[in-house]
Ligand code: HEC
């Protein structure tokens with residue numbers, strides 16, 4: 001199939017032209033800035049040569065750079081950032097580690113936990129992910145402590161300085177440990193939901209906190225490195241949620257992502273992490289938000305050739321496609337953003353869906369209208385309709401057939417009590433053939449009658465081999481180094 005307007009993201013000629021233009025722009029901007037600063041700018045003070053694009057240089061512990069760097073026209077990770085900005089990962093050795101032996105062991109343990117979370121802390125992880133799958137460093141020499149230091153994958157260098165901080169999602173101050181606990185609950189889909197999260201005082205949490213503090217050494221407190229936080233689409237780059245086109249995204253996915261993450265989005269054992277389904281992040285995770293995942297994809301994917309997505313519309317459409325799919329449900333998710341209201345990009349949130357006039361995740365609705373699978377079946381080019389443009393529109397009021405509940409993958413363990421079905425549409429039918437023994441009614445706030453068995457049943461219904469997948473990806477980062485690079 002061909003939709004006529006698909007963008008070839010990786011066209012080499014475009015890349016070369018883009019790189020040349022980018023270099024010119026940076027050279028001109030640097031010139032202008034230095035002229036403006038009278039030649040005595042931050043960059044020239046440090047390097048003598050006046051080349052601001054070389055900042056922040058290395059991590060000697062004392063050096064820092066102007067916080068205003070970003071405002072002064074320095075783009076956060078653009079196409080040429082990798083060459084222009086020296087982001088030197090810190091080596092883990094006796095000169096960088098704390099002197100005290102116990103503290104040293106804790107930092108090392110933290111690195112291990114980040115790199116191979118599901119293998120190192122299986123009782124706290126309910127999916128096939130590791131922190132390093134999103135925070136990077138998995139294919140760098142992890143024995144030297146590179147995890148969380150990949151400029152392209154949400155690096156965690158310098159982030160500890162920002163805690164404690166306010167979070168709007170749960171409306172409270174949180175410290176670093178609570179932040180890490182939140183990552184287990186959401187990104188790692190902790191088993192039994194909150195019960196599976198490592199305790200505040202546990203060795204795991206202390207180790208990971210120690211690692212982040214180690215990564216932070218040299219960062220002035222309260223300072224925010226320019227690489228902190230994903231750049232999300234804003235202003236003219238932001239596509240209204242109702243106009244994001246996940247059907248076009250399906251086509252882009254097949255061209256740019258499926259080679260690693262699979263046509264079924266389930267990745268490859270030990271090499272590429274799953275993007276949806278029971279082994280992925282849950283519907284309360286940051287990556288489940290449309291603009292957050294669009295920003296991540298733009299900065300980090302395709303793996304190994306990051307920054308090749310030049311078009312914001314493209315990454316939003318792909319993010320819409322990824323987050324149209326079924327994934328595990330976080331029971332407390334409906335309680336997020338209680339006072340402030342869930343943001344538009346929170347497409348898995350019932351309240352967002354209602355506010356935007358939808359009876360389900362708008363991305364899911366469009367895939368269903370187009371006949372594109374929303375579970376973990378393989379996507380074929382022939383599933384994608386020719387008229388992709390049709391899905392640029394909101395299409396709120398058209399009705400789609402079949403089961404649409406995107407958040408029906410229930411947590412592990414005994415979830416009988418407070419599972420609230422994320423259902424608002426009285427007429428939606430529950431899909432008996434794939435939900436196994438789930439007894440889900442869909443009239444309003446129905447509660448589902450769930451047991452531990454259901455998740456497994458669902459996993460095997462979706463993938464055909466639930467049991468075998470148990471160990472998948474546990475050693476993703478380390479194995480990939482051996483097999484893929
Ligand atoms: C060359 C292989 C490759 C391609 C192509 C690729 N990825 Fe990835 N992706 C990876 C790897 C490897 C990781 C994990 C990185 C790590 O562990 O360091 C990853 C991680 C991710 C993650 C975060 C972890 C997760 O499973 O949720 C997302 C989201 C993602 N990729 C989306 C995409 C999208 C969307 C595309 C297409 C635009 C894409 N990827 C293309 C290899 C690839």
Ligand code: HEC
Pocket residue numbers: 117129130131132133134135154156159162179180183184187188208228229230231281285286287292296
């Ligand atoms: C599925 C992808 C994913 C996984 C897996 C993941 N994270 Fe994250 N993490 C994110 C995203 C997205 C953000 C938000 C980035 C931003 O603020 O722009 C984030 C932010 C963070 C932050 C805050 C950084 C800051 O600047 O304040 C910390 C700390 C963190 N994650 C730790 C972890 C830990 C620890 C784990 C493993 C237990 C983990 N993450 C697993 C996606 C992920």
